[in-house]
Amino acid sequence: xxxxxxxxxxxxxxxxxxxxxEPFSFLGGVDPLTGELTVASxxxxxxxxxxxxxxxxxxxxxxxxxxxxxxxxxxxxxxAIVNAQAETIVATGAVMAxxxxxxxxxxxxxxxxxxxxLVGDGLDMMDLMxxxxxxxxxxxxxxxxxxxxxxxxxxNQGKWAAVSGFIERGxxxxxxxxxxxxxxxxxxxxxxxxxxxxFRIRDGTFVWSIYPYLFEVGDEEVKLDWxxxxxxxxxxxxxxxxxxVPGFRRVLDALGL
Numbered sequence: 001x002x003x004x005x006x007x008x009x010x011x012x013x014x015x016x017x018x019x020x021x022e023p024f025s026f027l028g029g030v031d032p033l034t035g036e037l038t039v040a041s042x043x044x045x046x047x048x049x050x051x052x053x054x055x056x057x058x059x060x061x062x063x064x065x066x067x068x069x070x071x072x073x074x075x076x077x078x079x080a081i082v083n084a085q086a087e088t089i090v091a092t093g094a095v096m097a098x099x100x101x102x103x104x105x106x107x108x109x110x111x112x113x114x115x116x117x118l119v120g121d122g123l124d125m126m127d128l129m130x131x132x133x134x135x136x137x138x139x140x141x142x143x144x145x146x147x148x149x150x151x152x153x154x155x156n157q158g159k160w161a162a163v164s165g166f167i168e169r170g171x172x173x174x175x176x177x178x179x180x181x182x183x184x185x186x187x188x189x190x191x192x193x194x195x196x197x198x199f200r201i202r203d204g205t206f207v208w209s210i211y212p213y214l215f216e217v218g219d220e221e222v223k224l225d226w227x228x229x230x231x232x233x234x235x236x237x238x239x240x241x242x243x244x245v246p247g248f249r250r251v252l253d254a255l256g257l
Contacts, residue, residue: 001128001207003105005082007121008091011100013080017114018043018051019107025060026067026093035076052118053078054110058090068093080118082107109202125207130200132209134177135251136163138185138217139193140233144257145222146242147184148230155206160232161245173198173211181215185231186223190215196254201247212251 020043029041035049048071058064068090071077081094086103094101102121115126138145146160165180167173174192181190194214201208222231234242236257239249 001125001130003123005102005121006104008086008101009094013100013118015052015079017054019110019112020055023057023059024055026064027061032067032070048078049076050079052080054082056084058087064089065093068097072097109200130207132167134173134211136177136213138215140217143233147228150229153227156245159245160242177213187220190217203246212254214255
């Protein structure tokens with residue numbers, strides 16, 4: 001899976017990720033003499049040397065730029081830096097040290113130990129596979145349709161979800177949505193009511209790029225295919241009693257439900 005970011009300092013790197021989930025300060029967050037993270041980082045004792053260091057953004061004193069230079073002098077630089085949003089102090093230090101750095105990457109889908117190759121503005125995640133899918137929420141009289149996935153489907157068997165399906169090459173998401181609704185429910189009169197920006201979620205070695213859609217439907221009877229064993233019309237507030245697929249609540253939030 002390849003992620004495209006913005007190049008802050010040109011370079012190449014290969015290695016395993018070390019992921020920090022909070023903003024990070026090089027000053028006080030790492031010992032420049034050893035490359036080990038300190039208590040302030042929340043990951044005391046781990047070493048950043050030759051790791052691709054991932055964190056949302058930088059913080060702290062401008063002296064952090066010189067801490068990066070000290071890491072270089074002492075031979076303990078990370079292999080590269082990946083941020084969601086670059087901050088001036090870290091960017092300056094990376095440029096001064098010639099340390100490859102990119103930002104504009106969704107760091108929420110990255111995990112400790114992932115293998116990656118950074119070249120220019122791209123991050124090739126060697127162990128991850130991306131799947132683009134539509135999630136179609138059917139709405140009727142204040143309730144939404146949820147479907148229980150059968151044991152015959154490839155993922156999330158036995159969990160509840162909306163209508164969903166892979167976006168095949170050459171298909172447009174809305175066309176896929178209408179096709180999947182007809183196949184999985186037998187409903188052919190769905191009317192598009194809303195959509196939300198696509199987002200990604202991580203599930204093991206899969207990254208799902210989800211395209212959320214909201215459709216209004218009438219009183220047509222639901223006719224399930226092999227992919228599901230049960231269905232129910234529920235108020236979104238009642239979902240706590242159901243085991244749903246990863247990201248389902250986020251889909252509903254994105255659609256205003």
